[in-house]
Amino acid sequence: MIKNILDNELLQKEDIIKLLCAEGDEKKLLFEKANEIKIREVGRKVYFRGLIEFSNICSKNCYYCGIRKDNKNVKRFNLNDKDILDAAKFSFENNYGSVVLQAGETESSAFTKRIENLLKEIKKLSRGTLGITLSLGEQSRETYQRWFDAGAHRYLLRIESSNEELYKKIHPNNNKHNFQRRLACLDDLKSIGYQNGTGVMIGLPFQTTEILAEDLIFMKERDIDMVGMGPYIEHKGTPLWEYRNELLPIKERFDLALKMIATLRIYMKDINIAAATALQAIDPLGREKAVKIGANVIMPNITPGLYRNDYSLYENKPCVDEEPEECKHCLDVKIKLADAEIGYGEWGDSKHYFNRMSPGTKNRNL
Ligand code: 5AD
Ligand code: SF4
Ligand code: FES
Numbered sequence: 001m002i003k004n005i006l007d008n009e010l011l012q013k014e015d016i017i018k019l020l021c022a023e024g025d026e027k028k029l030l031f032e033k034a035n036e037i038k039i040r041e042v043g044r045k046v047y048f049r050g051l052i053e054f055s056n057i058c059s060k061n062c063y064y065c066g067i068r069k070d071n072k073n074v075k076r077f078n079l080n081d082k083d084i085l086d087a088a089k090f091s092f093e094n095n096y097g098s099v100v101l102q103a104g105e106t107e108s109s110a111f112t113k114r115i116e117n118l119l120k121e122i123k124k125l126s127r128g129t130l131g132i133t134l135s136l137g138e139q140s141r142e143t144y145q146r147w148f149d150a151g152a153h154r155y156l157l158r159i160e161s162s163n164e165e166l167y168k169k170i171h172p173n174n175n176k177h178n179f180q181r182r183l184a185c186l187d188d189l190k191s192i193g194y195q196n197g198t199g200v201m202i203g204l205p206f207q208t209t210e211i212l213a214e215d216l217i218f219m220k221e222r223d224i225d226m227v228g229m230g231p232y233i234e235h236k237g238t239p240l241w242e243y244r245n246e247l248l249p250i251k252e253r254f255d256l257a258l259k260m261i262a263t264l265r266i267y268m269k270d271i272n273i274a275a276a277t278a279l280q281a282i283d284p285l286g287r288e289k290a291v292k293i294g295a296n297v298i299m300p301n302i303t304p305g306l307y308r309n310d311y312s313l314y315e316n317k318p319c320v321d322e323e324p325e326e327c328k329h330c331l332d333v334k335i336k337l338a339d340a341e342i343g344y345g346e347w348g349d350s351k352h353y354f355n356r357m358s359p360g361t362k363n364r365n366l
Contacts, residue, residue: 002026006033011267016213019263020256027259034262034294041269042296046340047348048331049098049133049274050091050302050324053311054079058104060137060177062160063170064201066235066312067104073237077307081118087302088122090324091130095345098131100156100299105137112143119150131347133197138181141188148192154349155189156197156228157182161204162218163211170204170240186222195353197226199276202260203253204232205243212256216264225350226297227264230276231257233314254282258293265294270351272297280318288338297348298335300327 002022005015006029022030055078056067067074079087084101091099099122101115115136122130133154134147144155161167164179171177190196200215219227231253234244248256261273275295279286287298301308302324309320319327335342 031293034265045343047343048096049100049299050096051100051299052087053303055103063239071237092126100133102135116150123151154195158199195225199229201232202257225353226272228274230278262293272350281316291338
């Protein structure tokens with residue numbers, strides 16, 4: 001019975017699997033419990049991270065991703081520093097509290113230096129008040145350290161799947177796509193002192209419910225502070241397109257993603273959970289639905305309009321025709337409908353991070 005499982009303090013793998021399979025009234029119970037725990041543990045507020053997708057140039061070839069290196073149908077772009085800083089200024093002026101710098105993967109000393117400089121500039125233009133998350137893939141420990149020292153304090157590096165066999169099926173088998181390296185990067189980020197974020201895609205070909213349950217266990221075992229996970233959405237220009245007929249129907253994938261979020265909220269009560277943009281690609285209210293059942297972070301896209309269309313990791317990416325200003329108004333309305341409020345001007349850091357660093361201290365808010 002789901003009810004008994006939900007009353008249990010510690011979830012076992014079999015319990016997690018049952019929660020992920022809940023339907024009808026049982027699913028309702030799961031969602032209600034997750035919402036209750038969210039409000040009790042992290043509150044009703046949703047924190048914004050203005051997302052700047054500043055370059056779609058990528059040296060990798062992940063089999064699922066629309067901007068993979070070998071997709072020749074992508075118009076490549078790389079925003080100049082001024083455009084990036086203007087977007088950060090938008091976040092600052094609109095009280096978003098934080099920004100995320102995300103791009104395809106590049107490893108070079110010039111890139112390390114460029115980001116280091118941008119971090120310092122963003123701190124300067126916001127008089128130290130903007131929180132900064134990076135999502136720039138696998139890098140050397142030294143690079144991570146330099147970026148941390150320059151002002152980044154959170155890092156997102158999705159494991160994509162914690163199951164090594166599945167990881168190998170969705171990535172080329174070479175040393176540029178090495179599961180062990182990704183784990184080592186997560187270790188480095190944590191030991192440097194970042195709030196460490198990871199996540200997985202849900203509804204991948206070859207993925208089972210058991211693997212998804214193991215993904216959640218992976219997050220707990222690694223003491224992750226923040227999670228962003230969303231449905232896998234097939235893309236024509238990628239090798240995994242060939243398996244499109246073997247996937248769960250899109251609605252079910254969406255539903256499974258919501259159940260993953262709700263279960264994770266029950267399983268890791270004090271972490272930050274982002275409502276992934278991919279949810280919104282399936283359902284216009286997707287992110288707000290996630291907020292109702294456990295998520296407490298949203299990453300509104302603030303990349304300048306001209307380039308949004310070219311950062312197409314998957315089909316149907318939302319908000320590509322809207323300017324940041326329009327998304328702001330749209331979100332104001334939708335978040336209220338989700339019975340939540342926006343933590344304007346706050347960092348909204350992961351409580352889990354502070355609890356694990358020094359148990360008993362309170363969340364640091366600006
Ligand atoms: N569907 C859903 N998410 C995707 N990502 C990349 N391609 C897809 C896709 N086709 C996600 C990956 C990556 C993040 C930036 O976007 O999880 O880590
Ligand atoms: Fe590059 Fe990231 Fe896409 Fe992989 S998922 S191809 S690393 S942008
Ligand atoms: Fe972008 Fe609604 S959030 S249009």
